[in-house]
Amino acid sequence: MTNRSERGGTVPSDARDAPYTDPLAFGQRLQLLRTRRGMTRTVLAGLLGRSPSWVKAVECGRLKTPRLDAILRIAEVLRVRELSELTGDQGTRVDLFVGPGHARLPAVRDAVNAFPCDTAEQAPPTAELRSRLSGAWRARHSSPNHRDVVGALLPGLIRDAQLAVRQADRAADRRAAQSALAEVYGLGQFFLAYQPDAALLWRVAERTMVAAQESEDPHVIGVAAWLAAQAHRDSGPAHFDAADTVTIETLRFLETLLPDAPDDVLAITGALRFEAGHTAARRGDSGTAWRHWDTARAVADRLPSGYYHPVTSFSRAVMGAHAVTVAVELHAGGESVRQAAAADAVAIPSRPRRARHRIEEARGYRLDGQYEAALATLDKAFETAPETIRYNGHARTIVLEQSESKSPARRKRAARLAVKIGLLAA
Known part of the structure; x- marks a missing residue:
């Protein structure tokens, strides 16, 4: 995210x-x-x-x-x-945490900025929208260049979901359409993340929250909160409290539903619980971070063994990757490497999520001083999902750092990777 x-x-x-x-x-x-x-x-x-x-x-x-x-x-x-x-060196204008603008960004921006007032066009049934959304999530998880695939689908999905909300006559139909619209905007946040248009991403994040509240769907509300919490946390330490507020308040709402909750509500609850741990780790609060991780793992254990949440990737399989993230954010190099050895990256079915896990592993190796292993792991991330590493600031930081290494072999390997991810011209 x-x-x-x-x-x-x-x-x-x-x-x-x-x-x-x-x-x-x-x-x-x-x-x-x-x-x-x-x-x-x-x-x-x-x-x-x-x-x-x-x-x-x-x-x-x-x-x-x-x-x-x-x-x-x-x-x-x-x-x-x-x-x-x-x-202060204007000759060192390296944008660390924002990737390049994707070629499909203008079309997605136009779709977000437009609003369909022409009621002559008939909105598709909500069931059709849901089917297209499911296909879009499957395409995202299976594609190495997932932004390209999602960016091609988003303009039509945004337009049709907006039409469905406008044309819904009954309250139940309107709630169902708002639920679909919230998920479409959520998919849009995955596309927009780390692209050079923060204002557009925040506008979409706010629309996601509004549509989710209108839907009255606990699962959709949880997803919107999960995305908003990440947006706040990634804005920097001054916004950690806002991330916690969104996460904890939504958890209070969802956890009352858990005794009879379906798998998707259970999964988004577990995902939010891990997000609370992620923010605690960013703060450097080790005890709180691992307590939240333990709670999230207990939720994951209640899910079917093959279950995989289509938005957050929450599942039993991803908990090992989450443990690596906690250790890395706590800047515990040895623990990061130990957790990476215990995690099974192959068990993660989503290509972008698997690539992100490889990047977290690379961060752990870097913290542990294993720079060659860090670069080798970033190569694996690139092979899995090139677009994930191209837009990841941590990966870009490691590559840039090792391009100045005293080791000629590491400098050469880092330079090759820098060309692949667009930090250097070929």
Whole structure:
């Protein structure tokens, strides 16, 4: 699922010189970005594996500008969109957490911005919309270039779902149409994630929530909340509380339904419980993160062995991948590698989700200092779903970092991967 991090603001006039020759300028930028993200020195230090005094010394200019690998780790933790926001070097305009604009983005944007007022066109039956949606989710999970497939389907789905809502005469029909519309917008969020139009993604996220509430469908409400929580969390530490609010309030609503809940409601409850753990891990709260993971695993164990949620990928099979994510977000390199060894990537049927798991594994290897293994795992991610790695900021960070490695072999391998994912021209 989906980054909308805050942009850095105006840099003080005395911080405009090249930071690689002026350590104070780099430190000022670091302090500015840290405070704008609502993060204390102690929290930043913990996430970096450093001491608060080290962060203070860098910010005050008593220490030299860190090496590239440390700069990239800082950029990752602070969710800095363009590396130049942190370094001040306008020749280093690397957009870390936003991928390229997809060729189908304009058509999807036009469909979102339009609204069908011409009632002469007949809306398709809701059952037909549901069938098309199921086909779209299957195509997304099976395609290596899933954004291309989904981007081709979205304009028609958005138009027809909007028509279905407008033309519904009875309350029950309108709720069913709103349910389909919410899921269409949810699919749109997967397409828009990490693309260079944050305003469009947030507009779609809000429409998803509104349509879900109108549908009165617990499963659809849960999916909308799951997507909104991710959007808030990926906006940076200042938005973690908003992510928790959406997640916990929706869990309170859904968990009252669990004794007799169908599999889809059970699955979205488990997915939301893991999202709470994911946000806790981002905060560095290990105990809370793993408690939420344990609760999510208990929910997964109640699902049929072959069940796989079509939106969130929640299932028994994905819990190992979720454990890797928790360990990685806690910056526990050894634990990340141990969890990666225990997880079964092959059991994950979705190609984009499997590729994302490989990227999380690569992050774990990087934390553990196994840089060759990290690059090899990113190669596997590319083979599984090229579009997933092309739009993933963590993968881009690792590749960029290793392109400056002291090892010629690693530099060469990173350069080849950089060309594949579009960081470097062929």
